[in-house]
Amino acid sequence: MKLEKKLKVLPIILVVLFFSLSTINCKAQTNTGNQQQSKTINLAAPNKTKKDTLLPGITLPVIAGKTLHFRYFPKGDLKNKQNINGLAYTYQDFKWHIKDVNIEKDKGAWNCSFKIPKDCAFLAFKFYTNTENGIVTDTNTDNGYMYTPVSSEYRRMPGSSLAWGTFRNKNFNSNFGNYFKEFSASNEATEFWLKKEVKDNPGNLPKFIDTYINILKVRKPEKFAKIANKILDNFLNDFKDLSESQLITLKNIYQFELKNTKVSDSLHQVIANRYPKGIEMRSQAFMTANQLGDEANRFNKLVQFLKDFPNDNSVPKSQYFIYNKVYSVLFEHFFVKKEFDKAIDLLPAMNFVSINDSYHFTVSKAYHFKSVSTENLLKLSTPMIAELRKKNNDLSYMSGLYWSPNQATENANNELDRKLKVHIKILNDLGKYREALEAFSTLSTNQRYTDSDLNELYVSLLQQLNKDIKPVLEEAAKFNALTPHLTKLLEDEYNKEAHVNSDFNEYLAALKSANKNELTTEDLIFVKSPSLVFEDASGNSKTIMGKKDQIIILDFWANWCAPCKKSFPAMHRLSESYSENQNVQFYFVNTSENTSNYKEKAVEYFKNNSYSDSLLLFDIKSQNGPNNVTFSKFSTLFSSSGIPRKVIIKNGQIRYTSEGYSGNPSELTDEINNIIYLLENE
Known part of the structure; x- marks a missing residue:
């Protein structure tokens, strides 16, 4: 096959081929509660402008090349969050990009600005914040903050129809960080917008031929190979001057989608001849x-x-x-x-x-x-x-x-x-x-004062150089990143000076409050707990039932988990502080082990560190796998199998959980104490 001779100008037959696949109505789906509604969407550039109600300050339609200035009012999980960021997914010349939104807090809202690229045909904003449990986002309660910019002459930009049809379809939006959770345009609607794009901008087809073929595969799986081969044969006869990346796209379609090695090999040879040092x-x-x-x-x-x-x-x-x-x-x-x-x-x-x-x-x-x-x-x-x-x-x-x-x-x-x-x-x-x-x-x-071990080193260096250690100790306290040793040093520094009507504990509490995000009842959850079935070191079954209103703290750990062991000193001091409180019970549950002697190792570790083995339990061993039968049920609930994992339960309900360890014992102690206080006083 001499492909070099087949790259000519696009005829109308290529558009007709796809239009012949099916006839549909243009309906874009939206979600309202649990009901799916339909509304007709018109992307034609309007003659009149209007104010946007989603992001105040934006005038519709938005103009490519212009800078948007608008206000964002957090909703959903972003309400009351202190550090919110914004980004935008943009579709430019038939390629997706990701950009940042300039955002600055202003009382209860956020002032935002974003310069729309001159070739932008579609953009969707996302607002987010980073939390200990991952990224929390707002995409307008799953309806999206989406816009289709027009040119300065109020003409639709090439690519707007295609982006509108694919971004909202779960089969084609996997690259956008779970922008939508439930909402999705139908495959039928996506096909409609693709056809519209081909009709409006036929000369740009080489830039989105891969999307064209992917939509065809979804819509016509039973006839895909036959139709795709015919379309691509016409395509190769109709276009010339394809770029290397476009030729590679075609080669990959033939090789991986159509399993046509004859054409893919021919395309590879064309690419090798034209671009010997290329992609x-x-x-x-x-x-x-x-x-x-x-x-x-x-x-x-x-x-x-x-x-x-x-x-x-x-x-x-x-x-x-x-x-x-x-x-x-x-x-x-x-x-x-x-x-x-x-x-x-x-x-x-x-x-x-x-x-x-x-x-x-x-x-x-x-x-x-x-x-x-x-x-x-x-x-x-x-x-x-x-x-x-x-x-x-x-x-x-x-x-x-x-x-x-x-x-x-x-x-x-x-x-x-x-x-x-x-x-x-x-x-x-x-x-x-x-x-x-x-x-x-x-x-x-x-990061300078947030790691308690690093703060130890910082203070040691200052002592080696005979420098004042109190400022560093105070900063470490503000980030709740003091070890017991550093706390004692800070107390010594405090006692060097005379103080009236205050003591060290009040002084320390005041320092900690500077950067402290106090946990509140809003941080508590209600999730039914799996049955707490474990065993002791001898293999005897141990089921934790829990008395009425008793607070149960589970610390899931493993012998191989360094962060788990690093958190133990603080956790065991905590368990000892509640030893007289029958309403609070701690358990250290060994899980996710793959060695045969994990029980012996765990018992020896507890003994060597003078930890009470009466609090040590073991997860049930799965068939031909690790001892994680009970923990795996928690992992499913939390969508994570990471450890250390703290789980706090009351009356059969999971009320709080956290994964990982920051390395700061005082922070961990305050966190658990705070949750216990909230649960005891609710």
Whole structure:
């Protein structure tokens, strides 16, 4: 097949082909409570303007290229949240993008601004906040904050119909971070908008031929192969000057959707001839070079790959991952060979993601296992930290529609903080206290005092340099990130001064209240608890029934879970403080173990740390699996199997739960105490 001769101008027959598939009415579905209603949608540019009622300040229709200024009033789960962000999904020249909304709090609402790109045909806003239990969002109670911009001449933008039809359909909107939970346009409606797009903008079909074929597959599964082959045959005869990415799209459709290797191979050859150093050949060369096996051979092939396909401006964002992987492999190779200078020479060409990954798998890992001297680790850590600080705004964490620019930068800053903590520990181990103290000052403000273990190190450095420790102790207290040792140091500092009509506990409570988000009855939940069936170390069954109004605290943990064990000192001090209170009962439930001797290990761990084994229980072992029969039921309820997991139950109802451990014992203690107080006084 000589495909080069088949790329000509679009005839009307291609549009007719799809229009012949079915005839439908244009009805867009919306949700009202549990009822689905239909309303006719007209995307034609209106002659008159009107005020938007969803986001006050917006005048409809919105104009591409203009800046929107509007007010956002939080609703649903975002009501009363302190830190709200906004983003927008935009459809530009038949491609999806994700962008940030400028947002600033103003009393009970938020002032927002967003510049609509000049080629934007559709946009949908999402508002969100980060919580301990994940991201909480508002998309207008599942109806969406959606707009179809028009040109300055009030003409519909190319792509508006297609975006409107696919964004709202669950079969085509999986990339938008669960924007809709229940709402979905029908496949029939999506087909209607696709046909309208083809009719209005037939010359742009090469830009969305993949969506065209996907909709065809959903609508006509029983005839898909026959119809798709006929449509694509006409398409290849009717278009010329296709870009490399468009040819790759066609090749992939033939190869993976239609299983037509003859045409896909022909297209591959066309691509190879036209673009010998392009996307397709770069991908093929990387897969060949990166094959596992002989590591020396793999290393040499990847070095040659960089020579054949340099990391330059011709590399599309979709292939950044290739170079992240190549540089990470080369860096780790030099690290293992102790050729540290060669590893350092790679850093200027690496982006934030590849340097961060390399730091984790070399410096952090080696420091944890003490497999490389701290002197050599510092030789690598110093230039790597410098490059990470220089590149933390390079947006290399942006991939597809997963993160907005602000989210990508925030993630980079969080990763930089994690690596800085390792770097500080290395400096401290080598007695470089001043350098370590300087590194502390480069931590993000919201991370500087939030880790109790790091606060211990911070105070130790200040003591080594004979500096005042009280300001750091007070800041640590404000973030509820004091260890018992730091609390004692702060009390000593407090007692050095005379105080009238106050004591240390009042002083400490006042400090903690500065950044404290007090738990309230709104944080309590009502979810029926699974039966609490466990066993003791001897294998005897133990079912926890709970007396009327008794508060039961379950701490799910495992021998292999470091954060679980790190939280134990605080949890056991808590259990001891309530030992005389028959209305409050703590249990430490071992779960999710895969070794045969997990009970012996758990009992020994409790004994070695002087923890009461009367509070130790074990989950029931599943058939041919870990001991997680009861915990798996909780995991299903919470959509997470992460541990440590605290579950607080009263009268057969789960009233509160939390996953993970911040590392701050005083924060954990206050959290559990607060929930117990609320439950005892409701």
